[in-house]
Amino acid sequence: MNRELTHWTGPEGLPRFDLIDDGDFAPAFDRELTAAEAAHEAIAANPDAPTFDNTIAAMEVADEGLNRLLSIFYTLAGVDSNDARQALQRDFAPRLAEYGSRISMDPRLYARVKAVAEGAEELVPEDRRIIELALRDLTRAGAGLNPEDRTRMAAIRARLAVLTTDFTQNVLADERDFILPVADDRLAGLPDWLVRAMRAAARERGLQGQAVTLNRSLIVPFLEHADDRALRETAFRAWIARGSGQGAGGAKTDNLPLVQEILQLRHERARLLGHDDFASWKLETQMAATPDRVEDLLSQVWTAARARAAEDQDKLTAMLHADGVNGTLEAWDWRHYAERLRQQEHSIDAGQVAPYLTLEAMLGAVFDVAHRLFALEFEVLEAPLWAPDVRAWRVTRGGRLMAIFVGDFFARPSKRSGAWCSALQVQHKIGEGQRAIVVNVCNFTPPETAGGPAFLSWDDARTLFHEFGHATHHILSDVSWPSISGTSVAQDFVELPSQLYEHWLEQPSVLDAHARHHETGAPLPADLRDRLLAAGNADAGFSTVEYLESALVDLAFHRGAPPADAMARQAEVLHDLDAPAAIPMRHATPHFAHVFAGDGYAAGYYSYMWSEVMDADAFAAFEETGDVFDPATARRLVETILSRGGSAPADDLWMAFRGRMPGVDALLKGRGLT
Known part of the structure; x- marks a missing residue:
């Protein structure tokens, strides 16, 4: 057994990654999973009366070794995947789901936590908080269900673990397998820095010349700058085809059957727990609390964003026609002409910056x-x-x-x-x-x-x-x-x-202090800096619309009965919104990893905008002092939010910092949509 997986000996307690081999993971996983199960069994079977120490505190450390092992494994699986690690992911996922189900639906643990909660009044606030969260999580996991429903819940969780793992690996395969060589005579419009990056990408894939991959930091600037419309279309279609069965992996990376089953199982899970749908279950513990509140926020912003995007589309279409292209502005055109418009209106050239x-x-x-x-x-x-x-x-x-x-x-x-x-x-x-x-x-x-x-x-x-x-x-x-x-x-x-x-x-x-020329050390010229900042919201209609489309489709998928055809439901939502055809979703369903690579952002992609309402108001707290580095405000941010983690409900933490709930006006102003 490689003890380095759980007993880290590197500098400042880091793992020694140079001492870890893929073959070490399976035996270590077996050992640590068994140890974690035994630790939880000891808590559940403890004949002593439940106390904070022998139940809640003990549960906090019961799977410490397993967590340390998995933190290394999933870090490596995300940053440097290979066939061995993907196979291990497929093996670990259902076993971890089964383990999680046994622990979170153990009626003995549930009874002990409930007993501790009943006598928690004398404990300090943090201790009361983790009791509250432990009881909530056990309840939401299904610990209070009858035996038959607990069995079905465990099966659902195990199957979801397999499906979400497969979803992730399919997207990765399509991203890994696509490369578009770009000949020297088709580089028109591309700045030197981007051509250099494309050459590095080609070299990394064993090719001569330059190429485009589906790395966002490469394909987005390519779509912005490439004059070759046919190449833009080819690259864009490959980008949005990830996980659809039409990408580089073909049918073997088709995520749509996985999406259908994931949505069905999530709905069934929520119904078993007494909720109308998955969105209602998921949002119960969030600041938003209900799907109606989420839809209200998104709808308020959609109206302004859609109007701005329509204005911009007219300008971009005129530019397209001026280039001698008859027809409509397409999705692979928008970024290109938006970048040219930004350069015209703000005299900004990305190559200068x-x-x-x-x-x-x-x-x-x-x-x-x-x-x-x-x-x-x-x-x-x-x-x-x-x-x-x-x-x-x-x-x-x-x-x-x-x-x-x-x-x-x-x-x-x-x-x-x-x-x-x-x-x-x-x-x-x-x-x-x-x-x-x-x-x-x-x-x-x-x-x-x-x-x-x-x-x-x-x-x-x-x-x-x-x-x-x-x-x-x-x-x-x-x-x-x-x-x-x-x-x-x-x-x-x-x-x-x-x-x-x-x-x-x-x-x-x-x-001024840090944006310095890499060769001369000269600061970014003040006039260029000011134009760069002024151009910050140049394409705000596009960026807001593409995000909101994804957020509203995510909400629609998880609200009410699951759709019989996810892509048809996606199309229906976009049609009802009158979404611009030239602005597709930021994350189309087949590669919407936020939502289908796990439950984290499922029915929760809206959260970026919910948080943006707060971040705009939070930064205003600094601006109101006349110093964006105001020490007292920064100290209050640390004391009320950054140091506190989940030790109190999010609403309470926010109120402690700001003293009032924010409104959507600061967000609209920040995005230039007012």
């Missing part, structure tokens, strides 16, 4: 903002990680170690698309306590040459800030129990810290 937005420069900005707001310091930590270009830092405050931060920033064929924040371990105070080891993963285009600069788009820079905002939630966490640590909050509250942090990217003082 790119030399100033290197990864190193923007990391400096991210860390500087964290220092000015939260007094955090970052020191490079040399450690053996999973790839040579993955990096780590010690995060300290006043000389005290706060956390370890790990960054995996570059795309690779084996990496899941998108960007995310996770934790190898979370902060808690049990025993000697532990600090978070937090991981940010992105898919930026790697440098053309080893050791050379990596150029980011403005959207990439925003992603870097966004994911580090999540990281602050882990780094600054200061709670007693792992189950309420860091980002363990309501789904529609979890995006508040990340989206709030994005605002500091847009501060002139931050750009």
Whole structure:
């Protein structure tokens, strides 16, 4: 048995990834799963009367070894997938679901937690909170069901684990297997930095010349800049075909049958628990509380966004026709003409900006903002990680170690698309306590040459800030129990810290200090900076519409009876919205990983906008002081939100910070939709 999987011996307690082999996982999983089951059985069968210590506190640490093992495994499965890891995922998923069902639906544990809850009045607030959450989670898992329904619930969860794993792997396969070579005579319109990135992508796939892959950091700027309309169409169709059976993997990566079964099983699960539908069950524990409140928010924003998109579509269509193209503006045209319009209206050329937005420069900005707001310091930590270009830092405050931060920033064929924040371990105070080891993963285009600069788009820079905002939630966490640590909050509250942090990217003082030319060190010229910031909402109608389409389709899928045909239901929702044909969903159903790669954002994709309502108002709290780095406001943010995790309901945490609930006006103003 490889003890490194659960007893980490690397610098500052990091795992030694260089000592881990894929063959180590299966035996370690068997061992740790058995140990976790035994620990929970000991709690459930304890003949002593239930107490906080012998029930609730014991449950907090019962699966510690299993969690440590799985944090390593799923990190590697996401950032560097291979056939062995995919096979292990398919093996682990139903077994973990079965284990979770046995624990969360054990009537003995349920009875013990209920007994502890009845005498919890004298406990401190955090202890009462984890009792409340444990009882809620057991109830929502089905612990109170009759034996027959518990058996059916366990079967549903096991099957969903298989389906969502297959969904993820199908999308990854389509993304991995597609590549579009682009000949030298078809590069018109592409800036030098993008051509260099395309050459790096081709070289990584063993090709000469340059190519487009389905990495978002590559395909989006290609669609924005390529003059070759036929190439744009080919690339775009491949991008939206992921998981549909029409992508690079063909029928073997068709996710639509999986989607149908996932929706059916989720509905059945909710009905077993006494809810009308999955959306009602899911939203019960969120800030939004009900599907009606979600739809009300999204509908308010849709009207303004749709109107702005219609205005922009007229302008872009005129530009298309001026180029001699007769016909309608298509989805593969929108980004191209929107970028040209942005250049015309704001005199912005992405090629002018790119030399100033290197990864190193923007990391400096991210860390500087964290220092000015939260007094955090970052020191490079040399450690053996999973790839040579993955990096780590010690995060300290006043000389005290706060956390370890790990960054995996570059795309690779084996990496899941998108960007995310996770934790190898979370902060808690049990025993000697532990600090978070937090991981940010992105898919930026790697440098053309080893050791050379990596150029980011403005959207990439925003992603870097966004994911580090999540990281602050882990780094600054200061709670007693792992189950309420860091980002363990309501789904529609979890995006508040990340989206709030994005605002500091847009501060002139931050750009002046850090957006420096990679060769000369000269700062981004003030007039170019101002034009860049002024262009921030240049295509707000498009970005808001594509997001809302996905959020409203997600809600429709999970509200009421599941659709007999998911794609037909998607089309119906978009038709009823009068959605512009040239603006497809940001995430079409066959590759909507937020919703179908797990339950996390299912009936919850709206949460980005719910959090945006709060982040706009939260940043206004800084602006109202006259100093966006106001120490007192930053301290209040830490004390009421960032350090508190899930130790209190999200509404209470927000009210403690702001003193009132926010309205949608700040969001509309921030997006330029008023």
